[in-house]
Amino acid sequence: MYKLPDLCAVTSFKTIGILTCGGDAPGMNAAIRALVRTALNQQMKVYGIERGFTGLMNADMRRLSSPSVSNIIQRGGTILKSNRCEAFKTAEGRRQATAVLRESGIQALICIGGDGTLTGAHLLALESGIPVIGLPCTIDNDIYGSDDSIGFDTAVNTALGAIDRIRDTALSHERLFLVEVMGRNSGLIATQVGIACGAEMILIPEYPIVLESISNTLASNRKAGRGSSGIIILAEGTEPGLTARLAEQLQQHGEEPRICILGHIQRGGSPTGHDRVLASCMGATAISYLLAGYTDVMVGTLGRELIPAPLGDIIGQRKHDPRLYEMVMMLHK
Numbered sequence: 001m002y003k004l005p006d007l008c009a010v011t012s013f014k015t016i017g018i019l020t021c022g023g024d025a026p027g028m029n030a031a032i033r034a035l036v037r038t039a040l041n042q043q044m045k046v047y048g049i050e051r052g053f054t055g056l057m058n059a060d061m062r063r064l065s066s067p068s069v070s071n072i073i074q075r076g077g078t079i080l081k082s083n084r085c086e087a088f089k090t091a092e093g094r095r096q097a098t099a100v101l102r103e104s105g106i107q108a109l110i111c112i113g114g115d116g117t118l119t120g121a122h123l124l125a126l127e128s129g130i131p132v133i134g135l136p137c138t139i140d141n142d143i144y145g146s147d148d149s150i151g152f153d154t155a156v157n158t159a160l161g162a163i164d165r166i167r168d169t170a171l172s173h174e175r176l177f178l179v180e181v182m183g184r185n186s187g188l189i190a191t192q193v194g195i196a197c198g199a200e201m202i203l204i205p206e207y208p209i210v211l212e213s214i215s216n217t218l219a220s221n222r223k224a225g226r227g228s229s230g231i232i233i234l235a236e237g238t239e240p241g242l243t244a245r246l247a248e249q250l251q252q253h254g255e256e257p258r259i260c261i262l263g264h265i266q267r268g269g270s271p272t273g274h275d276r277v278l279a280s281c282m283g284a285t286a287i288s289y290l291l292a293g294y295t296d297v298m299v300g301t302l303g304r305e306l307i308p309a310p311l312g313d314i315i316g317q318r319k320h321d322p323r324l325y326e327m328v329m330m331l332h333k
């Protein structure tokens, strides 16, 4: 269980807004529910802003009540909808959003999303002076300053469910499978999934890949009696087209590989218990941060502790643990 912070209220808010942006992640709804109910408990009015920063720029919003967030804790996706908004990357786009917040009487904003969303949240906080709090919510878990992000655990478990099935057919046919998981810029899903499924190899964007050495490793594994079935996990962003090129190369070395791209099934579905609890604790804590006078921070985790991580310190930073990756490669020999 997470340790909630013990904070004193030094300010108050009449009206706040909440939005979800970037790729959806299981647990977004659980976070919305916790934010709404905690804010209502503090006598705040809550507006749900639709479609992330796009909805913010267009004043696309509705009042959220306690019943409006009933029965959503178990649902994947986001009841507020999400998208990616190029216009918000411009100062003009953020000025438009600031005007909407002022005209609607929204005194503080909670932004739920990944590293891109938190970058936008940081710039908005700086430029508008309106208090903004971020919640790390992305299946990628690539947000520096927080061990965990809402949605990662579910995505990893969804991928594992599929890969365990692939393992059955790989063993039956004594075949090699190349399984591509999500992560355009980060190998964290691939690393976690690779450890948990006992993959023969994990290929991630953080390390250069030499195709020839992959065939050589597999050949020496065969000589060592590892059998001819196997699972190689590749992160989506490793290199465009790498999965197909690797399959071709392996065919030339006498393998009969099959490719499986798990894609967006990893982003949908009911959140795990872990993600529901994390989202609930982070949502409640975000409101405590606002009342304690914080702005331009996200609710991060350090182990089991919830901590305020300044957005300016975390954006643009890479999160990668080379020791974990080395351990994985050693276990899979």
Ligand SMILES: Nc1ncnc2c1ncn2[C@@H]1O[C@H](COP(=O)(O)OP(=O)(O)OP(=O)(O)O)[C@@H](O)[C@H]1O
Binding pocket: 021, 022, 023, 024, 053, 083, 084, 085, 086, 087, 088, 089, 090, 113, 114, 115, 116, 117, 118, 119, 120, 121, 123, 137, 138, 139, 140
């Ligand atoms: N540098 C930036 N400046 C201002 N706004 C940004 C910036 N980067 C991203 N954003 C805003 O945040 C939105 C979401 O970012 P992005 O598409 O990178 O997804 P994300 O939040 O990282 O989530 P995920 O990676 O899980 O899909 C963008 O569409 C844009 O509106």
Ligand SMILES: O=P(O)(O)OC[C@H]1O[C@](O)(CO)[C@@H](O)[C@@H]1O
Binding pocket: 022, 023, 024, 138, 139, 140, 182, 183, 184, 185, 236, 267
């Ligand atoms: O299809 P979309 O929405 O562009 O999203 C793809 C990207 O979003 C993520 O799934 C994170 O939400 C990345 O891993 C992936 O690269």
Ligand SMILES: [Mg+2]
Binding pocket: 022, 114, 115, 116, 138, 140
């Ligand atoms: Mg991102």
